[in-house]
Amino acid sequence: MSLEQMDKQKRKKVLIINDPLQYGGSDLVAVRLQQHLDPDKFECVYCLRHDEIGPMESQVAQSGVRILHQPDTACSYIKSYFFYKRLLKKEPFDIVHCHLLFYSGIALFAAKRCGVEKRVAHAHFSQPMRKIRNPVIRFVKSLYHVVMRGFVSFVSTDIIGCSQAAGEYLAGRRGFRRKGTVLNNGIVTKQYYLNETVRQNVRASLGLNHKIVLGHCGQLHDVKNQMFLLDVFHSFHRRYENSALILVGDGQDRQQLERRIEQLQLSKCAHILGFRNDVPQLLMAMDCFVFPSIHEGFPLTLVEAQAAQLPCVVSDTITPTVKLTEALQFASIEAQPEEWVKKIETALRIDRHTISRDRVVEDFDIARVCKKLEQIYLRK
Known part of the structure; x- marks a missing residue:
């Protein structure tokens, strides 16, 4: 043998x-x-x-x-x-x-x-x-x-x-x-460490220079509550015209979401990118991660977002144990979009470079x- x-x-x-x-x-x-x-x-x-x-x-x-x-x-x-x-x-x-x-x-x-x-x-x-x-x-x-x-x-x-x-x-x-x-x-935590050069290159490739970029990753499915996310972004965009939203993922609700984007006249600033294999780089390009799911187990995408030192605003239906950095805030899915906008404004004032990844690396590598x-x- x-x-x-x-x-x-x-x-x-x-x-x-x-x-x-x-x-x-x-x-x-x-x-x-x-x-x-x-x-x-x-x-x-x-x-x-x-x-x-x-x-x-x-x-x-x-x-x-x-x-x-x-x-x-x-x-x-x-x-x-x-x-x-x-x-x-x-x-x-x-x-x-x-x-x-x-x-x-x-x-x-x-x-x-x-x-x-x-x-x-x-x-x-x-x-x-x-x-x-x-x-x-x-x-x-x-x-x-x-x-x-x-x-x-x-x-x-x-x-x-x-x-x-x-x-x-x-x-x-x-x-x-x-x-x-x-x-x-x-996750492979070293892939998510914030790199300013990568961030600027990705933003340039997507036409997002000088924009406030809100982001979301997940299957396009009603449990992810992306219709509500579009309402939140609509309210946010009325205040900040230089803002953009990128949705990373695909799924059965894509056409419905695309129609809603057109109805809200957001076609020039809200983009569905589909499935991507460069999620760490896309997270670096974002300024705030918004995740209004109706329910979840322990969402992998929130581990990834926090590994990328990204401020997050997420629904209060998700387990509190998902909070791995001080830059994650919970918001009620029963609240009006304007309440989520206030949370996002607070998140955008956080300096990403000060967000510690220690717990993410220790528990999720x-x-x-x-x-x-x-x-x-x-x-x-």
């Missing part, structure tokens, strides 16, 4: 189950964790739900990581169970790490039946993505959540939450207390976060 074959035998084989890899959010968390695991200890393979090719997939594949797809025709709960069971029988894995919230229960049940020793469910959200108005559907959905919390807790060996609330949303309070670990959303994940993978 060659040395290379012996090394492969020593490594733990990890199956990462996820949706198509988009830039940002939980997909970016999953990819960063995989990329910073010790390659001498772990060999990773992705299994992505659906046939869709996400924008990050080619980047991951180029790094030499193997990617499998669960076809659209095999994505019902019953078909999913048999799909994962066939996969795990054909190719043994030591660890299955699933990022699909309650759907994780199906994949991890198959893993349990196939004798996989380490089965990890990873929670990235603390509430449902959409509010359900129909009381019957809401009751059925609530019942489903109760059943699946117990099921996920039963089939998992470990439950990871990006926050305590996210872990309890996935596995229930008792389940998370028994099997849970809070694992911070890690990806190298430290991955060491903790490796301990979870290896513990009995």
Whole structure:
């Protein structure tokens, strides 16, 4: 047996189950964790739900990581169970790490039946993505959540939450207390250190010289409350005509948001940039980060914004533990846009260079976060 074959035998084989890899959010968390695991200890393979090719997939594949797809025709709960069971029988894995919230229960049940020793469910959200108005559907959905919390807790060996609330949303309070670990959303902190040359170059490339730039990163989805953000910017722009808004991200609400930008006559100063792979540089170009989400788990984008020494104004529905610097302020999503404008004005008076990144580096640097994940993978 060659040395290379012996090394492969020593490594733990990890199956990462996820949706198509988009830039940002939980997909970016999953990819960063995989990329910073010790390659001498772990060999990773992705299994992505659906046939869709996400924008990050080619980047991951180029790094030499193997990617499998669960076809659209095999994505019902019953078909999913048999799909994962066939996969795990054909190719043994030591660890299955699933990022699909309650759907994780199906994949991890198959893993349990196939004798996989380490089965990890990873929670990235603390509430449902959409509010359900129909009381019957809401009751059925609530019942489903109760059943699946117990099921996920039963089939998992470990439950990871990006926050305590996210872990309890996935596995229930008792389940998370028994099997849970809070694992911070890690970033490569050195990439976000404020660089004035980069800042000025990005602003020039976007035509934002001499502008007050408000920014936002996130999937274009109603839970992110970007319609309200446009109302806030509309009020702000009436006071400061030399202002601009950049929205980094894409999603199902894009056309609706573009129509709203036209209605508010903001087309020359509010820009949707789509998915980008230069988020650290874009954060440097901003003057204030505005994040009015209706709810979140522990948003990665707020870790990134604070790592870039960017003053932030965020909704008070987000966990208070997201405050990593003194330059983050909370505002009520029940408040009028003018109240948010006042908070933004306060934020703009802060000198970014005085904002300390110490806590971000200490608690959220990806190298430290991955060491903790490796301990979870290896513990009995």
